[in-house]
Amino acid sequence: MRYVVLALAVLIVLGAGGFVWLGWYSAIAPAQPPARASFPSAAIAQGATLAALGDCVSCHTAPDGAPFAGGRALQTPFGTIYSSNITPDAATGIGTWSQAAFRRAMREGVDRAGHQLYPAFPYDHFTKVSAVDVADLYAYLMTRQSVRADVLPNDLSFPFDYRFLITGWKLLFFRAAAFHPDPAQSAQWNRGAYLVQGLAHCGACHTPRNVLGAEKSGQSFAGGEAQDWYAYALDKASAAPVPWTADSLYAYLRRGWQAQHGDALGPMHEVTDDLAGAPDDDLRAIATYIAGGLGKPVSPGPQVATQAGPGEALYRGACATCHEDSRGPPFAGVDLARSSAVRAPNPANLANVITDGIPAAGEAREPIMPGFGAVLTSRQTEDLIDYLRTRFGAPHPRDGVADAVQAARANSPLLEAAQ
């Protein structure tokens, strides 16, 4: 018995030691912030397009904050994580990070000082970014306006506030690996695969996550969540009533909306806004790769006869004027029979867009929609969603509709502003 206890103790000590050893990274010595002139202008320019493809600015900028100065709150099931300042400020940003330190953060999820980074920073994707692209991104970020801005410490629940646990997470879920092209596919498809799996980190939202916050293996693009929005499935289970093609996906990514499908909503609108800085060729490559994995839409089946109820009158009075206007987007609403939000199994996006509408986006000619959160009660919104899904979508169970409406109202900028 004594020997068993002793053996166990030895195992535990060895295990703990191994764990510490595995998670141990030395600090990379602080470097002098490199001068702008030390970067070739072509590298900076290429880095700018890569940053647009990676949509770095979305997460690394607080609402109304300076670009890349961090501080945006990311809500996770484990608590709130605040994005870091990635401007070249020496004290609060990455000004003292050498290119090697930056590459290690991108590819291995470890900061300059040797601390493990939470996988909210999607290094499980960025590990596939090539050394050349990392160098160009570094050139771009190190030549941005330096902003001195401390960010709030993360607010994570026990035990997730212990960074050393990330070592275990990585053992389970993270594999540092370069991108391997598929020689059977075209160069354009492979370029798309490289971007989507790597820098563009599409799966970070469009793939479901397990209880430990890792993307579920074998379920790439099966549909996931982004903040309070549903990120549609981009696989055979696509909810789009009209099949996506490489051309329509390209137009959607280029402009943020597409006449047969509608508008990019919520976090996806941030993505398409940022993609404005990405080259046509890369967007076409992404569209080619994603379209190749999408399935044909499932036929909606026999339409369920809808009862004339409050939902129908709400639809006719509030929605039909725009959504039955044959001009379609961007001048009128999308035909709701073509709407992924209506067809999707998850009602979150439908609840969000009914509540808040689609705000005008700067100067661009994009669809807009008034929000109805101020005039519809929760119950009326639920009635409307039921009607829309039954008439135009698929007869999904009502489960989750009330919760989605409640969440939409709790997080509504329109209702918050009207309080």
Place this chain on the structure above:
Amino acid sequence: MILNVNGQEHDLDVDPDTPLLYVLRGELGLNGAKYGCGLGQCGACTVLVDGRAAFSCVTPVVALAGKRIVTLEGLGSVDNPGPLQHAFIAEQAAQCGYCTAGMIMRAEALLRRNNRPTEAEIRTAMQPNLCRCGTQMRILRAVRRAAPVVRTAAEAQG
């Protein structure tokens, strides 16, 4: 159905999907709210529903049972204009005047919840309403002018 407009209850026989704007203008003779785009995009039809600004052209009356609607006529009269109406007159914040009623109602919603708005808050709140004559600067001045009046009145009421 029963509709509460400017504190008065009206028993109406209308289709439930009728937009509120048509009922206000057609049934109740309240012509303050205007028909602009009919798509909830210009704001000329703005009224208050339970204190919040709403586009009456895309608000079916079925949604409004038990809610309190306020239109321009509910804020004051020609002889006794409300603070915002007075400020719009004083600043001559109208050219063609088509957007004015909606602008006043949008500003009313703002000042009811925040009678000490910053310039940025005023501009953000007024964003959904369009004016194409070019009176925007006067409209902003009128809202700024009305804010302390609304504030004083609110403080007097305790």
